[in-house]
Amino acid sequence: MSPSEDIASTESASAGCSLRRQINDKEAGDGRGRKSVTPAYCTEAEQPYRKGTVIVVNLEELAQRVAALEAEVGVLRQEAAAARALAAGADRDVADYRAELRGHTRTLGALRETQLEQGQAITGLGEQVDQLTATVGHVRDQHGASLTEIVGLLNQLIDRDGGQE
Secondary structure, eight states: OOTTOOEEEEEOTTTOSEEEEEOOTTTTTTSSOEEEEEEOSOOTTTOSSOTTOOEEEEHHHHHHHHHHHHHHHHHHHHHHHHHHHHHHHHHHHHHHHHHHHHHHHHHHHHHHHHHHHHHHHHHHHHHHHHHHHHHHHHHHHHHHHHHHHHHHHHHHHHHHHHTTO
16 A cells, blocks of 8 residues: 555454545654554444544554564464374374274184184083093993902802812
């Protein structure tokens, strides 16, 4: 905006109303580059200042403030990009952990199936041991009876031969 412009309208972000900028070489003749800005078309609630207040704006200060804000926006953009990169990394990490967890879950499921099969096999082996124990008991009883019969026969032979001597 050149100093020769008489009137220009701009939007004030802080006040939310139109401001009429009255730039006049005669009014800005304080030698410090300050221009006067007066609010126009604002309700009392929108005005940041009381009626009749003149806002003094130094264009150099304004340019410095804008440059500082632009630099800060640049830094914030870099920080936002870094935050997005971190979020993407965290998302990949979560996906990796979920995949690993699914693998562990499948492994535990397979281990469960194996344990169930082995439990059934052990139960079958227990039944076989019980059957063998019963068979051994029966064979022992039979041998015991046979031995008793043999001992009885031997005693008879001894008694009979004992009398001949």
